[in-house]
Amino acid sequence: xxxxxxxxxxxxxxxxxxxxPVRHSPSPQEYLDFYRMMLLxxxxxxxxxxxxxxxxxxxxxxxxxxxxxxxxxxxxAITPGRDSVVTGYRxxxxxxxxxxxxxxxxxxxxxxxxxxxxxxxxxxxxxxxEKGFFGGHGIVGAQVPIGAGLAFxxxxxxxxxxxxxxxxxxxxxxxxxxxxxxxxxxxxxxVVFVIENNQYAMGTSVNRASAExxxxxxxxxxRIEGLQVDGMDVLEVRGAATVALDWVRSGKGPILLEMKTxxxxxxxxxxxxxxxxxxxVQHVREQQDPIDRAQREIVAQGIATEDELxxxxxxxxxxxxxxxxxxxxxxxxxxxxxVTDVLAETY
Amino acid sequence: xxxxxxxMSPTMEEGTLAAWLVKEGDTVRPxxxxxxxxxxxxxxxxxxxxxxxxxxxxxxxxxxxxxxGTVIAEIAVDGEAPRPAAASQPASASAPPRPLQPAPGAPxxxxxxxxAAALQPAxxxxxxxxxxxxxxxxxxxxxxxxxxxxxxEVAHYQGAYKVTQGLLETFGERRVVDTPITEYGFAGLGxxxxxxxxxxxxxxxxxxxxxQAIDHIINSAAKTSYMSGGQMRCPIVxxxxxxxxxxxxxxxxxxxxxxxxxxxGLVVIAPYDAADAKGLLKxxxxxxxxxxxxxxxxxxxxxxxxxxxxxLVPIGRARLHREGRDxxxxxxxxxxxxxxxxxxxxxxxxxxxxxxxxxxxxxxxxAAILASLARTNRMVVVEEGWPRxxxxxxxxxxxxxxxFDDLDAPVLRVTNADVPLPYAAxxxxxxxxxxxxxxxxxxxxx
Numbered sequence: 001x002x003x004x005x006x007x008x009x010x011x012x013x014x015x016x017x018x019x020x021p022v023r024h025s026p027s028p029q030e031y032l033d034f035y036r037m038m039l040l041x042x043x044x045x046x047x048x049x050x051x052x053x054x055x056x057x058x059x060x061x062x063x064x065x066x067x068x069x070x071x072x073x074x075x076x077a078i079t080p081g082r083d084s085v086v087t088g089y090r091x092x093x094x095x096x097x098x099x100x101x102x103x104x105x106x107x108x109x110x111x112x113x114x115x116x117x118x119x120x121x122x123x124x125x126x127x128x129x130e131k132g133f134f135g136g137h138g139i140v141g142a143q144v145p146i147g148a149g150l151a152f153x154x155x156x157x158x159x160x161x162x163x164x165x166x167x168x169x170x171x172x173x174x175x176x177x178x179x180x181x182x183x184x185x186x187x188x189x190x191v192v193f194v195i196e197n198n199q200y201a202m203g204t205s206v207n208r209a210s211a212e213x214x215x216x217x218x219x220x221x222x223r224i225e226g227l228q229v230d231g232m233d234v235l236e237v238r239g240a241a242t243v244a245l246d247w248v249r250s251g252k253g254p255i256l257l258e259m260k261t262x263x264x265x266x267x268x269x270x271x272x273x274x275x276x277x278x279x280x281v282q283h284v285r286e287q288q289d290p291i292d293r294a295q296r297e298i299v300a301q302g303i304a305t306e307d308e309l310x311x312x313x314x315x316x317x318x319x320x321x322x323x324x325x326x327x328x329x330x331x332x333x334x335x336x337x338x339v340t341d342v343l344a345e346t347y
Numbered sequence: 348x349x350x351x352x353x354x355m356s357p358t359m360e361e362g363t364l365a366a367w368l369v370k371e372g373d374t375v376r377p378x379x380x381x382x383x384x385x386x387x388x389x390x391x392x393x394x395x396x397x398x399x400x401x402x403x404x405x406x407x408x409x410x411x412x413x414x415x416g417t418v419i420a421e422i423a424v425d426g427e428a429p430r431p432a433a434a435s436q437p438a439s440a441s442a443p444p445r446p447l448q449p450a451p452g453a454p455x456x457x458x459x460x461x462x463a464a465a466l467q468p469a470x471x472x473x474x475x476x477x478x479x480x481x482x483x484x485x486x487x488x489x490x491x492x493x494x495x496x497x498x499x500e501v502a503h504y505q506g507a508y509k510v511t512q513g514l515l516e517t518f519g520e521r522r523v524v525d526t527p528i529t530e531y532g533f534a535g536l537g538x539x540x541x542x543x544x545x546x547x548x549x550x551x552x553x554x555x556x557x558x559q560a561i562d563h564i565i566n567s568a569a570k571t572s573y574m575s576g577g578q579m580r581c582p583i584v585x586x587x588x589x590x591x592x593x594x595x596x597x598x599x600x601x602x603x604x605x606x607x608x609x610x611x612g613l614v615v616i617a618p619y620d621a622a623d624a625k626g627l628l629k630x631x632x633x634x635x636x637x638x639x640x641x642x643x644x645x646x647x648x649x650x651x652x653x654x655x656x657x658x659l660v661p662i663g664r665a666r667l668h669r670e671g672r673d674x675x676x677x678x679x680x681x682x683x684x685x686x687x688x689x690x691x692x693x694x695x696x697x698x699x700x701x702x703x704x705x706x707x708x709x710x711x712x713x714a715a716i717l718a719s720l721a722r723t724n725r726m727v728v729v730e731e732g733w734p735r736x737x738x739x740x741x742x743x744x745x746x747x748x749x750x751f752d753d754l755d756a757p758v759l760r761v762t763n764a765d766v767p768l769p770y771a772a773x774x775x776x777x778x779x780x781x782x783x784x785x786x787x788x789x790x791x792x793x
Contacts, residue, residue, distance in 0.1 A: 084543060118576030125574035134542050134579070139566050145532050146567060149539020149547075156495070156521065156545060163539075179532025186527070341577035342611050344635040347663030347710050 003216065003228040018225045018247060018255065024073075024238035028303040034076065034234045035294045036312050038068035041093040042291060043313075043320045044102055045265075048092065048109055052269050056328060057109045060138075061123045064093035066264040069290035070196050071097040071166070073237025074257075077245055078164060084150040086134040086143045087166035089124035090196075090263075094166065098133045102319060106327035114330040118337060132161075141174030143167060144193070148180045151191035151254075162248050163191045170201025172215050181222040181254070188253035192244045193219070195258045196231065202267040203275040216258035224256050231259030232288040262288065348427065350420040352384065352406075352413050353393070358593045358644060359386045364410045364419060373401045375422070382408075382419070387477075387648040388509050399424040471622070471654040477647040479621035480510050480586075483628035484548060486657075488518055491546060494632055497524035497533060498550030498587075507552045508588060508647055534560030534585070538567045541583040546632060551587035554603045554641065560585075561606075568637035569612030584631045586640035589617070590681060590731050591779060593645065597767035602732030604679070607639040608708040608741070614662055615709040617641040619683035621651035623706055626660030634662060641708075643681045643731075663707045665715035671699030674789050675719040677742050678729040679705040682780065686729045689785035698789065708738055716742060717750045724755040727788045731780050734762040756792035761785045 026034065045063040052061050064071070067090075075085070075097035087094045095105045100116065108115030108126055116126050124138040134150060137143040147165025154161035171177060172195050184191050195215045199206055206213045216226035225247070229240040237259065244255045262284045266273040273281075298304050304312075352362060363385040375381055375395040382393040402421040406413055413419065474482070488494045495518075500507045502515040502525040515523040526533040530551065537549040551557040557564065564585055571581040591600040607615045614636050618624040624642070631638040668683060669690055676686040683704045690700035703719050705712060720726050726746055728739035739760035746758045764778040 086539070116576070117574060117578065120576050121574040125570075127571075127575040127579040129579055134539070135571075135575075137567070139562060142535060142562060142567055145535025145563070146539035146542065148532075149536040149541070150543040151539075152536060153540045153543030153545045156540070163543075176531045176535060179527075179529040180536065182527055182529065183532055183536060341573045341575075343614065344572055344577070344580055345662075347614070347661070347707070 018227065019243055021227060021229070021236070021240040021243040023233070024235040024242070026235065026238070030076075031294065031298055031303055032312070034072050034238070035291070035298060035309070036316060037072045037076075037097055038234065038291050038294065039313060039316045040102065040319065041068045041072070041096050043316050044096060044106070044323070045092060047320045047324050048106070049265070049269065051106075051110065051324060051327070057123070058111070059122055060089065061109070061269045062090040062267065063265045063269075064090055064263070066284070066289075067196060067198055067231065067261045068093060069234040069237050070194070070231045070259045070261050073234045074164060074192075074194060074241045076238055077241035078162065080131045080133075082132070082159070083161045084132045084134055084147070084154065084163040085166075086147045086150060086163065087136070088140065088143055088168060088171060089136070089138050090168070091124065091126060091136045095126055095128070095133060095136075098128065098131045100128050100131055100133065102323040103326040106323040107330045110327040110330070111332065112327060112330035113333040113337070114326070118341075119333040120337070120341065141167060141171040141176050144171065144174070144177045145180045147193070148184045148189055148191050148254075151184065151189035152187070154190050155187070160249065161190065162245060163189075164194060165191055166194045166196055168201065169195060169197040169199065169206050169210070169215060170204075172197075172218055173201070173209060177218075178222070181219050181224055184254040185219075185222045185224050188251060190248045190251075191254045192248055193224075193254060193256045195256065196261055197258055198261050198263040200263070200267065200275065203271070203273075205275070214258075216256060219254075219256040224254050226256035226258060228258045228260060231261035232284075232290045232293070234290055234294055348397075348399075348422055348424050349418045350422055352415055352417050352419050354415045355384065355386045355391045356388050357595050358648075359388075359415060361412050361414045362386045364406050364408060364413050365390060367404055367408045369401050371401050371403055375399060375401060388507070389505070395422070397422075397424045399427075471652040473650050474621055474653050475648055475650050476621045476624045476642070477508065477510050477512075479625035479651075479653050480628055480642065481512055481514065483625045483632070484511070485514060485517060487629055487632040488514070488522060491632075493544065494546040494548065495522040495524060496548040496550060497526055497537060499526055499528055499552050501525060501550050506550075508644060510642075510647065511550065530556050530559040531563065534563040535567060537583055537585075538563050538571075538581055541568070541581045541637070542571065542579060546582050548584045548586060548632060551585065553592075553599060553644070554587050554589040555599050555601055557585065557587070557603070564607070564613070564637070564639065565610050569610050571612075572636070573612055580635045581637045582635045584628070584638045584640050586628070586631075587642060588644040588647070589641035590643050591645075591763070591768055591775075594770060594772065594775060596770040600768035602680075602730070602763075604641055604708055604732060605737050605741075607641075608711075608738055610709075612637070613709060614638040614707070615641065616662065616707050617643075617680040618706055619646065619680055619704050621649070622653045622658065623660055623666065623704070625653055626658045627662065627706065629659050630662050641680060646681055646684070660706070663710045663712060665712035666704045666706055667715075667719070668702040668704050669700070671701040672723060673699045673793065674725040674727060675701045675703055675723045676727050676729055676785065676789075677703045677705065677716060677719075679708060679738065680731065682729045682731045685731065685780055685782050685785060688782035689729070689789070692782055692786050693789055698793065700789065705738070705742075711741065711745070713745050713749065716745055717753070720746055720750045721753045724753055725789075725792050726754075726758045727785060727792070728758065728760045729780060729785050730760065730762045732763055734760055734765055737762060759788045759792060761788045
């Protein structure tokens with residue numbers, strides 16, 4: 001299920017039409033990799049929720065449960081290190097899908113020296129220069145111009161890289177997003193804008209916050225093509241990623257992907273989630289869950305048996321348990337760390 | 348009728364009559380361009396207001412330092428009785444500009460007020476602060492391919508205040524990037540480019556507009572290094588004019604130095620003269636940290652000596668502009684000019700004032716403040732900005748916390764009035780810090 005914004009450029013014949021995305025046909029190993037990654041993110045987030053409940057993780061903690069197919073399908077289409085990735089504060093899944101060790105992510109959540117930001121960033125502020133992961137940004141929408149800046153750097157260097165810029169349906173109402181759309185199209189920057197539409201900006205549903213709630217059309221007045229994608233199906237996501245990346249890499253400028261997805265948990269750990277019914281959440285879990293769907297298909301297509309998938313689950317649980325142990329046992333930062341890294345240089 | 352040189356920008360006091368496009372005896376019609384005038388910001392076209400005949404050109408082409416209001420031509424307006432032409436030197440329309448020749452009747456360019464005693468070795472090439480900033484950018488762009496400049500009107504317009512003049516021709520559109528009017532967006536885009544490995548220089552037309560972008564300066568740029576445990580850097584320079592300009596009223600006249608100087612993770616620089624402007628901007632471009640570089644529109648046109656060749660000024664070091672044993676005047680940016688003028692006035696009364704230019708506001712050169720205080724035992728802080736929670740307040744805290752035993756009198760601050768900057772000329776004068784205020788403050792603690 002992918003919908004296209006049919007207008008402006010296409011209608012006017014100014015550019016090629018964005019091709020209709022095709023649901024990805026994975027190799028058996030590829031599908032198992034997708035499955036494993038989605039499972040890793042889910043188990044990781046479940047564990048993070050538990051550690052939060054135990055007081056080992058503090059502050060804000062936004063879980064990605066339900067949205068795993070989005071980042072899994074998209075990250076599988078890029079080259080970490082060559083391409084750039086930036087997102088908002090719901091970033092644990094993006095880190096994992098970018099190939100970052102779950103232990104250093106979890107240790108960051110528990111505020112330990114072994115954390116990827118040495119315990120100074122926490123849930124919302126994680127980076128990896130090595131993997132081309134540029135955060136982890138706590139201010140809603142701020143990552144969008146930053147993503148365009150990463151794309152600017154790719155174009156400036158001519159290195160062929162693309163900046164994958166994730167933001168939510170809430171951030172889609174920030175003014176700076178549209179300032180960025182304008183420059184990105186004006187300068188034909190190699191950026192894929194990914195709106196992860198999980199239906200709720202904190203407690204406000206998309207329809208209550210957005211005059212145009214079909215968010216894939218939000219680039220229209222900037223002549224940015226948009227696609228609406230079933231973000232609960234990793235193969236639909238992966239298929240759309242191919243179209244988007246081909247478009248951007250061929251120098252046609254940015255493209256917008258609206259990923260229709262859903263988060264099962266509250267906005268953050270402190271969210272009582274009174275703005276939606278239990279039935280609604282339950283319905284999505286039962287009917288649309290991206291992991292269940294992959295599981296069913298993998299088994300139906302004979303790629304793996306139920307038992308083999310259970311073995312993957314056990315391995316993932318063990319990996320997450322190990323990450324949690326590591327994050328619990330790793331020491332807190334030395335007090336001397338308080339004043340380091342404020343500036344790079346000594347003046 | 349007499350045609351007088353009009354003010355063509357808020358800060359223009361004089362201009363260069365670069366070329367006449369008409370000659371005596373020519374008829375002109377309304378809207379016709381009759382002359383080109385170089386202001387402190389740009390080359391402007393001067394148009395005729397009414398139809399008539401050029402009776403006399405009073406100021407030859409190529410004349411520098413023509414004061415605003417000077418009669419530059421005599422025009423017989425159609426329908427008015429022609430007056431006899433005054434004696435004048437005819438200037439041909441095609442005459443090339445002549446360098447620095449005083450025009451008859453027009454005063455020569457006013458000499459720039461220069462302090463008597465400067466402790467920096469004299470010499471070097473004389474240039475404006477504007478040229479020094481441009482040279483700093485150009486040199487660093489030659490040196491490092493990653494450096495680029497972006498902002499509103501930086502390229503084709505040659506800079507709203509001409510600071511980026513000529514850069515487009517030298518470096519092209521890839522590296523000199525005109526942006527839409529979209530401060531929040533391009534500040535964030537610059538931050539992303541810096542994180543992605545480039546060395547952006549982001550020009551704000553003025554820092555008043557950077558308030559729209561301050562989230563990225565503080566939340567995205569200043570905190571990157573710390574939040575990432577030192578893993579990711581954000582080497583970016585945010586620069587542009589800061590502080591009061593001239594008669595542009597409250598929304599365009601504000602000193603943001605105390606705002607940025609309060610933020611850990613930023614380097615904040617506010618130079619006074621051209622040598623420091625150049626040397627510090629080059630250092631700012633090279634440093635891996637995010638820098639807020641606060642210039643001053645009124646200083647852009649001032650000329651100073653700048654050392655020839657590679658000239659780098661270290662970040663975080665104050666500079667002594669003059670020595671004195673009786674009192675220390677601490678300041679930065681255009682406040683230094685006020686402090687130097689006050690020091691000259693005090694000298695006539697036999698009071699020796701030391702003038703310390705902070706140059707960098709974060710990190711603050713506390714050692715230099717305390718060393719000077721130990722010499723003079725008295726201190727007055729001069730700041731073109733508001734008094735409350737100011738840089739002056741910070742300097743006073745340093746003096747009290749760490750230099751208490753050296754103090755023979757309370758440290759005073761002399762600043763702008765604690766009001767939004769008014770428009771009316773007399774009120775604006777009353778609101779802005781001036782040398783007489785400093786002199787009065789010094790007298791009160793001696």
